């Protein structure tokens with residue numbers, strides 16, 4: 001199902017609201033690195049993100065090494081950024 005991509009203005013607004021996120025060089029994703037006190041805290045965060053993703057049917061591209069988590073958000077159905085990514089980034093920030 002085609003999904004509408006964010007406009008440049010919407011993308012700029014998202015990045016100014018969530019300054020810890022960076023726009024990927026190709027402009028099709030946003031990414032952020034997280035560091036937690038230990039693995040337990042990192043995995044608890046990942047669990048909250050996973051529950052959000054399952055409910056939203058919108059899934060991150062992510063990795064975890066001990067207390068580090070890296071997340072990339074993009075909308076495959078749009079081949080770029082959509083409102084789903086903006087909503088998810090804001091939700092993720094609220095988990096911190």
Ligand SMILES: C[C@H](O)[C@H](O)[C@H]1CNC2=NC(N)=NC(=O)C2=N1
Pocket residue numbers: 057058059060074075076077078
């Ligand atoms: C069929 C299912 O609803 C789609 O494949 C969903 C699943 N999760 C998704 N996650 C992301 N990041 N992008 C998508 O386009 C997407 N599409």
